[in-house]
Amino acid sequence: MSLVKFSNSQPNLFDYFFNQEALNGLNKNYSRTNTTIPLVNVSENTDGFSIEMAVPGFKKEDFKIELDNGILTILSEKEIKNQDENADNYTIKEYSYQSFKRSFTLSDSIEQEKINASYTDGILKVFVPKKEEAKPKPVKVIEVS
DSSP states (O other): OOOOOOOOOSOOHHHHIIIIIHHHHTTTTSOEEEEOOOOEEEEEOSSEEEEEEEOTTOOGGGEEEEEETTEEEEEEEEEEOOSOTTOSSOSOOOOEEEEEEEEEEOOTTBOGGGOEEEEETTEEEEEEEBOGGGSOOOOOOOOOO
């Protein structure tokens, strides 16, 4: 007699329900938090670094940008409430929180006092300027005499 390994190609709905929903359902009594890490583009030019972060659906007041010991931190936490907040006879009313936090280590060649940020059309842009001594110098041509 030989042993045959059984492979079930069809997912068992019973197993799927208890493996997925039972584990996820344990947290249903707590507040729902949606923590995502937004995608970031970082580019460098002669004047500094540009950090662009795709964060649609936010307002500029939702962001907090901090600089502490050479670490630039961009974070946001906002509460999303259901549309019908005035309904008194609701059966379930769930609150949701959306948050993220991204940190960047800055070098000593950064002009920390001149960092600025703007938010338009779902894109947060943070400009991190370089100090004058860190900017590339033009090529100096030395004449031979």
